[in-house]
Amino acid sequence: MDLKEKLVSSFLAFENTIDVDSPVHDIRTEAIKTFETTGFPSKKDEAWKYTSLKSILKEDYSVFPKQQNALDYKEIQKYFIHDIDTYKIIFIDGKYSSHLSHVTHDGIDVCLMSSALNKPKYRPVIENYFNKIAPKESLTSLNTAFSNEGAYIHIPKNKLVEKPIQIIHFSTGNEAALMLQPRNLIVVDENSHVQIIERHQSLTENPVFTNSVTEIYGNKRAIVDYYKIQNDNKNASLIDNTYVDQKEQSHCLVHTFSFGGKITRNNLNFYQNGERIDSTMKGITIIGDKQHVDHNTLVHHIEPNCESHQDYKGIFSDNAIGVFNGKVVVNKEAQKTNAFQANNNILLSDKATINTKPQLEIFADDVKCSHGCTIGQLDDSALFYMKQRGIPEKEARALLMFAFSNNVLDSVKIPELKQRITKLIANKLGVNIGFDL
Amino acid sequence: MLQIKDLHASVEDKSILKGINLEVKPGEVHAIMGPNGSGKSTLASVIAGKEEYEVEKGEILLDGEDLEDLAAEERAHKGIFLSFQYPVEIPGVSVTNFMKTAINETRKAKGLEDMPAKDMLKMIREKSELLEIDRKFLSRSLNEGFSGGEKKRNEIFQMAMLEPKLAILDETDSGLDIDALRIVANGVNKLKSKDNAVVVITHYQRLLDYIVPDFVHVLYNGRIVKSGGKELAHELEEKGYDWIKEEVNS
Numbered sequence: 001m002d003l004k005e006k007l008v009s010s011f012l013a014f015e016n017t018i019d020v021d022s023p024v025h026d027i028r029t030e031a032i033k034t035f036e037t038t039g040f041p042s043k044k045d046e047a048w049k050y051t052s053l054k055s056i057l058k059e060d061y062s063v064f065p066k067q068q069n070a071l072d073y074k075e076i077q078k079y080f081i082h083d084i085d086t087y088k089i090i091f092i093d094g095k096y097s098s099h100l101s102h103v104t105h106d107g108i109d110v111c112l113m114s115s116a117l118n119k120p121k122y123r124p125v126i127e128n129y130f131n132k133i134a135p136k137e138s139l140t141s142l143n144t145a146f147s148n149e150g151a152y153i154h155i156p157k158n159k160l161v162e163k164p165i166q167i168i169h170f171s172t173g174n175e176a177a178l179m180l181q182p183r184n185l186i187v188v189d190e191n192s193h194v195q196i197i198e199r200h201q202s203l204t205e206n207p208v209f210t211n212s213v214t215e216i217y218g219n220k221r222a223i224v225d226y227y228k229i230q231n232d233n234k235n236a237s238l239i240d241n242t243y244v245d246q247k248e249q250s251h252c253l254v255h256t257f258s259f260g261g262k263i264t265r266n267n268l269n270f271y272q273n274g275e276r277i278d279s280t281m282k283g284i285t286i287i288g289d290k291q292h293v294d295h296n297t298l299v300h301h302i303e304p305n306c307e308s309h310q311d312y313k314g315i316f317s318d319n320a321i322g323v324f325n326g327k328v329v330v331n332k333e334a335q336k337t338n339a340f341q342a343n344n345n346i347l348l349s350d351k352a353t354i355n356t357k358p359q360l361e362i363f364a365d366d367v368k369c370s371h372g373c374t375i376g377q378l379d380d381s382a383l384f385y386m387k388q389r390g391i392p393e394k395e396a397r398a399l400l401m402f403a404f405s406n407n408v409l410d411s412v413k414i415p416e417l418k419q420r421i422t423k424l425i426a427n428k429l430g431v432n433i434g435f436d437l
Numbered sequence: 438m439l440q441i442k443d444l445h446a447s448v449e450d451k452s453i454l455k456g457i458n459l460e461v462k463p464g465e466v467h468a469i470m471g472p473n474g475s476g477k478s479t480l481a482s483v484i485a486g487k488e489e490y491e492v493e494k495g496e497i498l499l500d501g502e503d504l505e506d507l508a509a510e511e512r513a514h515k516g517i518f519l520s521f522q523y524p525v526e527i528p529g530v531s532v533t534n535f536m537k538t539a540i541n542e543t544r545k546a547k548g549l550e551d552m553p554a555k556d557m558l559k560m561i562r563e564k565s566e567l568l569e570i571d572r573k574f575l576s577r578s579l580n581e582g583f584s585g586g587e588k589k590r591n592e593i594f595q596m597a598m599l600e601p602k603l604a605i606l607d608e609t610d611s612g613l614d615i616d617a618l619r620i621v622a623n624g625v626n627k628l629k630s631k632d633n634a635v636v637v638i639t640h641y642q643r644l645l646d647y648i649v650p651d652f653v654h655v656l657y658n659g660r661i662v663k664s665g666g667k668e669l670a671h672e673l674e675e676k677g678y679d680w681i682k683e684e685v686n687s
Contacts, residue, residue, distance in 0.1 A: 384487050384509060385524065385525040385527075386527075386539075388486075388518075388519050389513060389595065390513035390540075390542050391539055392510045392546075395538065396510075399535075399538065403528055403530045406528075
C-alpha cells in the first residue's frame, strides 16, 4: 500500500479518535477528499518541477503518534534558546510534552491546538480563523484532514508579549519511520506584538517526514516576528506550509534558516488584506551533501500602499540542491506597491545546483517592483587578501560567507537567537568565529 | 632577512619574473621601481604567496627558511605583510572585527592565547591615532565605500596592528593626495626599527621623499637591471625609464 492509500484509509480510524461534532469535522472531511483527488504533488506540477518527493514517500511511516515518549531536558537543551525566558510548546513524536513546555492563559493564550479545537471557549476564534487562508492544495489539505495537534497562540489586542514563544517538535526514533502533521494557528490582534521560534528536530537517523501547516493572522497594526530554524538530520524531511494573512498597517516577518535535513520545502505565502502593510521574508540556506532546500514564496499585494521585502541567501556545497521560486502578484487595485525580491547564491562545488526563478505578475501601473538573483563563487582576491593578513583558508572562507549572509542575520531581533544562529552557521562551516557579526 | 635567489615565476604559463636576486637585511628600506608591466606587483604577490603564481625556479628565504611550501597565511604568520595596491572590499566585516580575527589567528598559529579585549582596544586606539583614523571608520565594513586614500591608510593601520617583520608596500602612494601621503609615510617611518624591513614598490619617486630608501632597484622585463642608492630614484624621476630600457636592450 503506498503512502497515499495508507493515509486515506487511516482517516476513518482517525475520525474514531476525535470528536466528530467539532466544527472542524466538516473541514477535515472535505480536506481528505481533496487530498484523495489530488494525491501528492509530482514533478509534473509546475510548482514542484525541481523538488521530487519520491524518495520521502517510499518509506513506511507510522502516521499516528502511538505513545507518549519522554525526553530528559538536559539531553535536548541545546535545541532550545535556553539563555532567556520563553514560553515553550514542545512536542515529542507528535504528542504534547507538558513536562518540557511552558504554556500560559494569563492574558494571552499560548497553548495547544487540540484543546483549542475541543473547548467551547475557543470556538469563536476557531470558527473565524481555522483553515481560512490555507488553500485547497494537496499537502495542506492532507494536513487539514488530520489536523489535531500543534501550537495555538492567540494574542488579544494591545499586548506586547515580551517573552518569545518556542515551538519545538522532537522525534525520538521510537518508530522505524514517522510522519508528523503539526497544525499551528497564530492569531495576533490589533496593536499586539509577538515573537515565535519554530524548530523541528529528529534525534535519531530514522526517517521522519513532517508536513506542517501554520496559519498566521496579523490584525491591524500587529507585529509578528517568526523565525524558523531548520537544522535537522539527514533522514528528516520537512514540508512547511505557512500562510500569513495581514490586515492594515501590520508588519509580519518570517526568517527561515535552513541548514540541514534531507528535503526541506518551504511554502510561504503572504496575503495583504489592507493598506500600508509590510511583509518581510528572509532566509539563509547553507547546505551540503545531497541535501535539498526549496523556498517557494508568494506575496499577494491586494490593496494599495503596501510593501514586501524578500531577501534569500544560499550557500551550496557538495551535491546540494537549492530552489528559489519567488512569486509576487500585484492586483490592479494595489497601486503604490513597493515589492523587492533578491536571491543571491554561492556555489562552492561544481556539483551543487541552484534553480532560481522570480515570477512577477503585476496588474497595477504605479508600482515599484524589483527582483534580482545572482549565482557566484567566493571571491578569490578577497580570500587572498584575508589570508595575507594571517586568516587561514577555512576561516577566511567562513568570514566571507558570514559577510554574504550578514544582512539577513542582522534583522534577527532576539540577540540570543542571533547568537545561536551565528553559532549554528559557524558549526556548519567548521570554524570558531570569535565575534558576532 | 629576505633573500631572493634567481627567482623565476609565471602566471597562466606567461613567464613574468625571469631571475630576480635580492637581499634585504633587518633595518633596511628597499625601493623597487620600474615601468608598468615590469613585474613589480608580481614580485610582491609571489613573496606573499598568491597561489595563481607559479614559482618555476629559484627560491625565497625568510630568515633562512624556504617559503615555497608555505601558504599565504603561514607566510603572514611569519611576519610578511603586503599592503595591497587595490585593497579588497569585504562588506559585512568591520575593520575592527577583521583585525581582531587576523591578530588572534596569528597568535593562535604561534601557540598564543587570544589577545585580551582590553589590550586589543588599547592597541586599536593607539594605532588608529598614529594613522589619524577616525574611530567611526573602524566600525565600517572593510574597505567598502572607502576613498582611495582611506583604503591605503587602512592598509598601513593594519600593518601597524600586525607589526610585521617584512612589509611590502605595493604602490601605496597611488591614489593618495599629499596630506594622506604624508600621514601614510609618517606611519611607516614610525613603525620602522632595526629589526624590521620595508620594501617599497613604486612607479614614482614621490613617496621616496618621505620614506627614504637605503637601496633602489630598477625592475625591467622581469629582472633587476640596476641597483643603487636613493639618488637613483631621483635620476629616474628626471630621465624616465627609457635610458634604462636602452641600456638593457643594447
